[in-house]
Amino acid sequence: MNSYTATPRTRVRRLPKRAVYDKAQVHAILDEGVVCHMGFSHQNLPYVIPTLYGRVGDTLYMHGSGASRTLKTMAEGIDVCVTVTLLDAYVLARSAFHHSMNYRSVVVLGRARPVREEGPKLAALQAITDHIVPGRWDEVRGPNALEMKQTLVLELPLTEVSAKVRTGPPVDDEEDYALPVWAGIVPVHSTVTQSIPDERLLAGAPQFDVRRLARRARATP
Amino acid sequence: MNSYTATPRTRVRRLPKRAVYDKAQVHAILDEGVVCHMGFSHQNLPYVIPTLYGRVGDTLYMHGSGASRTLKTMAEGIDVCVTVTLLDAYVLARSAFHHSMNYRSVVVLGRARPVREEGPKLAALQAITDHIVPGRWDEVRGPNALEMKQTLVLELPLTEVSAKVRTGPPVDDEEDYALPVWAGIVPVHSTVTQSIPDERLLAGAPQFDVRRLARRARATP
Numbered sequence: 494m495n496s497y498t499a500t501p502r503t504r505v506r507r508l509p510k511r512a513v514y515d516k517a518q519v520h521a522i523l524d525e526g527v528v529c530h531m532g533f534s535h536q537n538l539p540y541v542i543p544t545l546y547g548r549v550g551d552t553l554y555m556h557g558s559g560a561s562r563t564l565k566t567m568a569e570g571i572d573v574c575v576t577v578t579l580l581d582a583y584v585l586a587r588s589a590f591h592h593s594m595n596y597r598s599v600v601v602l603g604r605a606r607p608v609r610e611e612g613p614k615l616a617a618l619q620a621i622t623d624h625i626v627p628g629r630w631d632e633v634r635g636p637n638a639l640e641m642k643q644t645l646v647l648e649l650p651l652t653e654v655s656a657k658v659r660t661g662p663p664v665d666d667e668e669d670y671a672l673p674v675w676a677g678i679v680p681v682h683s684t685v686t687q688s689i690p691d692e693r694l695l696a697g698a699p700q701f702d703v704r705r706l707a708r709r710a711r712a713t714p
Numbered sequence: 715m716n717s718y719t720a721t722p723r724t725r726v727r728r729l730p731k732r733a734v735y736d737k738a739q740v741h742a743i744l745d746e747g748v749v750c751h752m753g754f755s756h757q758n759l760p761y762v763i764p765t766l767y768g769r770v771g772d773t774l775y776m777h778g779s780g781a782s783r784t785l786k787t788m789a790e791g792i793d794v795c796v797t798v799t800l801l802d803a804y805v806l807a808r809s810a811f812h813h814s815m816n817y818r819s820v821v822v823l824g825r826a827r828p829v830r831e832e833g834p835k836l837a838a839l840q841a842i843t844d845h846i847v848p849g850r851w852d853e854v855r856g857p858n859a860l861e862m863k864q865t866l867v868l869e870l871p872l873t874e875v876s877a878k879v880r881t882g883p884p885v886d887d888e889e890d891y892a893l894p895v896w897a898g899i900v901p902v903h904s905t906v907t908q909s910i911p912d913e914r915l916l917a918g919a920p921q922f923d924v925r926r927l928a929r930r931a932r933a934t935p
Contacts, residue, residue: 502759527801527902528801530762531762532751532753532760532795534760537793539793540795540821540823541821543751572759572760573760574753574761575762576751576762576764578749583906583927588857588861589850589851589854589855589857590861592843619810622813625813626806629806633893633895634810634890635810636811662913663912669855671916672916674855675853675915675920677909677912678912679909679910679927681748681904682907683903684903685804685901685902687900687901688898688899688900689883689898689900689901690897691897691899692883693891694896694898695894701896706900
C-alpha cells in the first residue's frame with residue numbers, strides 16, 4: 494500500500510485538490526518537521542501542546558515529558574490528533590480574500606498509547622532523538638533507569654492520515670489581475686547558520702556540523 | 715492588568731519555571747507567529763488544524779476558511795485551544811534525556827465565536843491580513859459581499875492564556891560534563907530572502923520589500 498485510505502474523518506472536504514494521501518509524501522513531511530502539535534480532549538475540552546516526535550515506519554512516537562498530567566495518568570491510551578505543519582511561502586494576492594500560505598501539513602488521527610516495555614521504549618526514544626539530529630543517539634549518553642521512568646513516550650499508528658499541500662502563485666479573480674498591486678510569493682526558510690558551543694564543552698570534544706540539520710533546515714554554515 | 719491570571723487550566727505544572735503570564739511577552743509571541751494550531755473536540759474526538767490568525771488588543775481572530783464543517787455550522791461558538799509555537803534553537807545535550815528545544819509557545823483556552831457583524835468582521839479580516847504582512851490591507855482589494863459570506867472568522871478573547879519559554883544552553887547532569895560530546899545550541903531562524911513576482915504582475919506594479927516581513931522573519935534581502 495503506497496497510500497493511506499481516506500476515512501470519513503480524514504477525507505479532506507475543504508479544497509480537496511490540496512489533499513495528499515501518498516505515504517512517501519506524508520512521511521517526507523513528518524520527517525522534515527521538528528515539532529508536532531498534539532491535540533486531545535480532557536473533560537470534553539480541547540488541549541493542544543507542542544512536542545517533539547519521531548517516526549519509525551508507520552508509527553509516530555511523541556515525547557510526552559512536556560505533556561499534561563492527563564496524558565501521564567492514562568492507561569488505555571487517549572484519542573489524539575497530531576498535526577505537523579511546514580510553512581513554505583507567504584502567498585500575496587491582489588485581493589485580501591486570496592491571501593494564503595504555501596504549506597505542507599499532515600494530520601494523524603488515532604489512539605495514542607504509552608510505550609512501556611523497555612526495548613520498544615528505547616527504540617522510540619532513539620527515533621525521537623535522531624529526529625532532532627540524525628545519528629545523535631549514538632553520540633550521547635543513553636537514558637538511565639530513572640530517566641526512562643521519568644519519560645513518557647506515546648505511540649500512534651499512522652493509519653488515519655491525511656496531508657494538505659498548497660504550492661504555486663496566488664490565484665486571483667480574473668478582473669483583479671488588472672490591479673497595480675504587487676502579487677507573488679515570498680518563500681520562507683527554516684535556516685541554521687551557526688552552532689553555539691556550551692561554555693563547559695571539553696577542549697577535546699568534536700565539532701558540530703550544522704549541515705547535519707540540513708534535512709529539514711537549509712543550513713548555510 | 716499587565717499579566718494574565720493563571721487558572722486551574724492554564725497553570726503550568728510541568729516545568730513551571732518556564733511559565734510566562736506577562737501580557738507583553740504573550741502578545742509578542744502571538745505577533746511573531748504566522749500560523750496557529752487550533753484544537754477543538756467533535757463528537758468527543760480531538761482535531762487540530764493550522765490556520766492564519768491576527769490579534770487586536772486582547773482578542774485573537776482566526777481565519778476559518780480552512781476549518782472543518784464542524785466550525786462552520788456552530789452557532790453558539792466552540793471550545794478551542796489555540797497554540798502558537800516559535801522554535802528558537804535546537805538544544806543538544808550530552809545525554810539523550812536532556813535534549814530539548816528553545817522555544818516560545820502560547821496556549822489560549824476559551825470559547826471561539828463566529829464574528830457575524832460586517833464592521834467587526836472587516837476589522838478582524840484586516841487584522842488577519844495585516845498579520846501576514848503589516849499594511850497589506852490598505853494595498854489590496856477588500857472583500858466583496860460574496861467573499862465576506864464565504865469567509866468564517868472566529869474571535870477568541872485572550873483571557874485564559876499561558877506561555878512557556880525555554881532559553882539558554884543545555885542543562886546536563888553534573889557527571890556528564892566530563893563526556894567528550896559536543897553540546898550547545900543551534901539557533902534556527904525563519905528567513906525570507908527573496909520575493910517571486912507573479913507571472914501576470916503588471917509592469918507598473920510597485921516592488922515588494924521582503925523586509926516588511928522582518929517583524930517575524932529575519933529578512934536577508
